[in-house]
Amino acid sequence: MIIHQNCRFFKGDVPCVYHKKEKVECGDCQYYDPIKEKVLIIKLGAAGDVIRTTPILRKLKAEYPAAHITWLTWSPELVPADWVDEIYPFDLKHILTLQSSSFDLLLNLDKDKEACALTNQISAKVKKGFLLNDFNRCVPANKDSEQKFFTGIFDSANKANTKSYPEEIFEMCGYRFNGEKYILDNFSGVYPDWNIPENKPLIGLNTGCGGRWTSRLWSEENWIGLARTLKSKGKGVLILGGPDEHEKNLRIAKKSGATYLGHFPLKQFINLVNQCNLVVTAVTMAMHIVIGLEKKLVLFNNIFNRHEFEMYGLGEILEPAIECDCYFSPKCPNNCMEHIYVETVIDACERLLKE
The missing domain is CATH 3.40.50.2000 (Glycogen Phosphorylase B;)
Incomplete structure (x- = not known):
């Protein structure tokens, strides 16, 4: 029996969506979508920071169109589900899963100790952003993350900075920021008309x-x-x-x-x-x-x-x-x-x- 474990839709423990919908199996499935790279983003919070980190997804999708992207966060409802394959809340279940996983690219964009410690533990070919050192302190994982590190520990470096947050995040990941926009659902199909009794604008x-x-x-x-x-x-x-x-x-x-x-x-x-x-x-x-x-x-x-x-x-x-x-x-x-x-x-x- 042919099983495509590298397919984007393969679950491993339960049938995939297309098997349930159309009864297809791996050997003759027209929906087979092989994963070429695995990318993990660790951006826990705060909620606003999660939103303003979403532009990096536009670049990752352009660079790695066949990648499987996982995002670990404290604010899963703010991560755009159409752009991310798996959205993991920061809890024991998902931490254990990640500790036994491997990735081609790991982007830890948080300086929190728990994020840095987990970055140390997860296997990845390339790690960018921040790690935890022997003194249990945050340190840059790559040279491109050094400037963001400096602006966090020295007010003088922060005051001298002329880059926006998305620009800094792109730089940490080795990219140039070109005005890529936030990705945020307005949930217009979820809630009824508010009928706000006010003029426009x-x-x-x-x-x-x-x-x-x-x-x-x-x-x-x-x-x-x-x-x-x-x-x-x-x-x-x-x-x-x-x-x-x-x-x-x-x-x-x-x-x-x-x-x-x-x-x-x-x-x-x-x-x-x-x-x-x-x-x-x-x-x-x-x-x-x-x-x-x-x-x-x-x-x-x-x-x-x-x-x-x-x-x-x-x-x-x-x-x-x-x-x-x-x-x-x-x-x-x-x-x-x-x-x-x-x-x-x-x-x-x-x-x-x-x-």
Whole structure:
């Protein structure tokens, strides 16, 4: 009996999809799709980082059209299933599987110790990205990953960097970045019409920034003022956020007259963002969702290197009107975000909506 164990559709423990659908067997199967290379991507998180790593799939598919690609992550729902053969959640079951697997190319794009340790253990002909050394510290796996390593350990190197994150990731993998876009499903076929009671264009205001870097927070009063002014100019305004912002968003909506529909599971939140024409946000997962959906974007930034954000011509970056030394600081002693003014944000929104 002929068995094509190198076929993309072969399961090994259960029948393949075409055997179940059409009763074909390996010896006479017209769907036989031999795998030529095996590629593993380790990009665990954060969620926004997973989204902004997806452009590398476009390059890998071009370089290795017959490859079998596996992606290990904390955010499997954000990995595009049409581009990846197997999406592995980071759990014991899949870690054990990978420890007994071999690959032609392993790309570990995370510096987390668990990602680096696993990279050490998995067999691969070529490893790029990061490994774990004898001191249990992250080290570059290849020369092309050295610059990304330096920008992570020295603020001086980070401040001097002029490359976007996708450009850095491509460089680590030995490629040149040519504007390859994010890959993100808008889940339009999953959720019904939202029937948002607002005018068009619809502007989303994402009011949170996560719990780690609260130095990025813009005041509640500013969000209220922005929402009121946009609505007075005939724009629709939708307040966005997660469970951490729920109470704040209720207050903003009540005081401004904007619409707030609540917080939702990730896929539904992505679909909600897809209803917007433009979104105002700090550097968060929502920013990467907006870019992935190719919506207009007004981005607040105060603690990061502005060059790391690949905007694809979709928006503007607004920074405080004062100099501040809160670079990569969880808290800002100067409250510099208050020097991003409501009027400045309004002007940016109107410019982008005219394009």
